[in-house]
Amino acid sequence: MGLSKKLASYIIDTNYDNIPEEVVEFTKLCILDYFGSAIAGSTKAPVKMVHDFAVEMGGEPQATLVTGGKTSVAQAALVNGAASHIVELDDIHKASIIHAATVVVPAALAVAEWKKLSGKDLITAVVIGYEVCYRIGEAVTPSHYYYWHNTATCGTFGAAAAVSKLLELHEEQIVHALGSAGTQAAGLWEFIEDGAMSKQLHPGKAAMNGVISGLLAQKGFTGASEILEGDRGFFRAMSESFDESKVTNNLGKEFKIMENGFKIHASCRHTHHAMDLMIDLRNESDLSLDLVESIKVKTYQVALNITDNDSPETEYASKFSLQYCTALALVKGEGGLDVFNQENLWNEDVRNMMGKVEVEVDPDIDDNYPEKWGVKVEVSLSNGEKITKQTDYPKGDTENPVTEIELQNKFLKLAKKLSINERERLSAYVLRLGDIEKIEKIMSVFIKVR
Amino acid sequence: MGLSKKLASYIIDTNYDNIPEEVVEFTKLCILDYFGSAIAGSTKAPVKMVHDFAVEMGGEPQATLVTGGKTSVAQAALVNGAASHIVELDDIHKASIIHAATVVVPAALAVAEWKKLSGKDLITAVVIGYEVCYRIGEAVTPSHYYYWHNTATCGTFGAAAAVSKLLELHEEQIVHALGSAGTQAAGLWEFIEDGAMSKQLHPGKAAMNGVISGLLAQKGFTGASEILEGDRGFFRAMSESFDESKVTNNLGKEFKIMENGFKIHASCRHTHHAMDLMIDLRNESDLSLDLVESIKVKTYQVALNITDNDSPETEYASKFSLQYCTALALVKGEGGLDVFNQENLWNEDVRNMMGKVEVEVDPDIDDNYPEKWGVKVEVSLSNGEKITKQTDYPKGDTENPVTEIELQNKFLKLAKKLSINERERLSAYVLRLGDIEKIEKIMSVFIKVR
Structure with a gap:
């Protein structure tokens, strides 16, 4: 059985009811931390440009932008992905060198809002999205990272996985969604020489490409069945060496999101x-x-x-x-x-x-x-x-953790664009996400923002 | 001076008035050939799925779809790119192994229609788009082609170049547009193992990414200044070997579009x-x-x-x-x-x-x-x-050329979805493209199509 099929089977088998309580609680913190970064980033010039692009293109008002207003679900993933990486305070997974929140969460949020799904659905999708991209990132680290921005390249798979779960795709469709994700995976480190804005484009596009992959698969659009391990697939094309066992070792028996680290300093x-x-x-x-x-x-x-x-x-x-x-x-x-x-x-x-x-x-x-x-x-x-x-471990790593209070304070500080009332409301919503019936409710905080 | 800057300067310096008459005439045939493939492809299932995705997302009615209706300029490039590669009859450049029409033309058409530009503008942008992607493709051929679908990866630069010309970007903006194009470049050959639909997604996404790159650059969004030759850029990341002199040798002194080959058989x-x-x-x-x-x-x-x-x-x-x-x-x-x-x-x-x-x-x-x-x-x-x-040369190569009549007949056969009246009107428009004041007029043929 190919890797994509194994991942698809994992995605189908993972449901809210079999996610341990501590993982659910931790995932809420990841989502809260996403919102902090996204809100702080939403006023930055490069994010404004991506927002303006989405407004220029127009689209059905399916999903809410952290920059204010609504647009199509694909473009919402783009803008909300671009917004959440720029203040360099988003979460990080060491072993895969991936900032998962900035790709997985905006894709999942947009689809969950659009499809009127619940907080439990969102949590499940985010857990799955993190798992899939962390595993693929670990398989190609470190060689892939020399040229490629793992958050973008591997993140695309994570976004596609989360979206596939939310759209309730069946196994074959998920394999196709992962195939389309891998063949769209992109994001070169070259921009760093100029400190160019590509770093914002990367997670935005990865989130958007994940959404596109899921939606096309739902319509029957096919992709490579062995996009990862195939002879002309992602691993061989984009890594000098790789360890494909990392994709499946203990898959479904552990929750890699628990290895997530949080950033306190606003830099790389x-x-x-x-x-x-x-x-x-x-x-x-x-x-x-x-x-x-x-x-x-x-x-x-x-x-x-x-x-x-x-x-x-x-x-x-x-x-x-x-x-x-x-x-x-x-x-x-x-x-x-x-x-x-x-x-x-x-x-x-x-x-x-x-x-x-x-x-x-x-x-x-x-x-x-x-x-x-x-x-x-x-x-x-x-x-x-x-x-x-x-x-050996920067503050915020699992071995050197921050507390829930520290993360809430970080959120309150980062989300200053919102009134204290709005910030507390959003924080409360996220911390009791399991009870939220429609993600729309959470996103309504942003409707009037600009 | 970096390669992107040299390309930007070439793009700015190339204008309709300095394109030789025979190049203008040949370019019209390339565009006519694009329409034949796009119309024949527009009824195919994978293209319908991409069309349905665009309809689902919605968007300002900026540009016409060969599948019927209008959508945003980015999504029009996506759909019209996906449509034109599927019957495997679109043009081909040997030395770069690129099908340029399916990426460059839909991007240029969409932007030219939206901005109410002329046939001369379109011709100029298409000549530029072909030049840029053929040169980049030649620089990385053959090693790049083992893993990567040149049409998609290198094509992205061609689309961005054409769009940059149509938007009248200044030199620095064009460098940024090329930077954004390169960092979005994607498309792995792995799909071929399954005969998957990625082959349609690739040119569609390349065209769309070219449009996104140009529009973002117009808003001030920056990209890597040496995306091609930089240490962590396109060449080194995605090719075992490359020859960067191919990008600039004789640049501006020749028209590589004249090396374009046409396909008569409906296969690879x-x-x-x-x-x-x-x-x-x-x-x-x-x-x-x-x-x-x-x-x-x-x-x-x-x-x-x-x-x-x-x-x-x-x-x-x-x-x-x-x-x-x-x-x-x-x-x-x-x-x-x-x-x-x-x-x-x-x-x-x-x-x-x-x-x-x-x-x-x-x-x-x-x-x-x-x-x-x-x-x-x-x-x-x-x-x-x-x-x-x-x-040594398949029929349709410059060394073994097809005639204008053969290409017109090929178009009439491929475009059967349209009435003979519409086909002749479209063909006549394209063959006197230099006189067309607004690209909108050409695209109006498709408005009522479905």
């Missing part, structure tokens, strides 16, 4: 470990910043592929500069959305500190990646002292 | 050379089919990668079976749309003949590919006689 996940250590250093000691002569950041190769930038010129690029993020966290003692701004980007103290940061690969840490996203920081002071700190 | 281009030889054999001699003992078809490797199938089970799959196509052409003496049907698929004479066909790689022919798409056919008869025929 590969900068968080170093930022955590810098913030700890500030909190633990009365270190005088003037004493710092050099900061050596030793980490895994992939982190440097994405974040080795010693002179970020834009706010956005600064979130992908390990040098900047390390300096910012040390100077400001925090790493939330508020500190990533123009003022701090050109702040003399931060810039000076950034000049003292050197980044390099540590072979041991590199060997343990991606199971551990580790870092070792050596701070040398002018008095001859040397402070060394090390961590 | 890689089967045409052998079919031509079989039809010639029938026309030249009074060969008795009973005498045929074996037929050895020697060709290049890529042809076998796609068309080595000795037992096609569906009409669609039969168009990708070199064995079937060779037998069909020999038994029926022709290879047009009419002979690819259920009856012939299960016809005993054709099936018997197919059993006698063996296919293999000829190293000399393989060495000359893709400049020459050659074949050598050895027919052994039971009387001991052996007939050998060879060709």
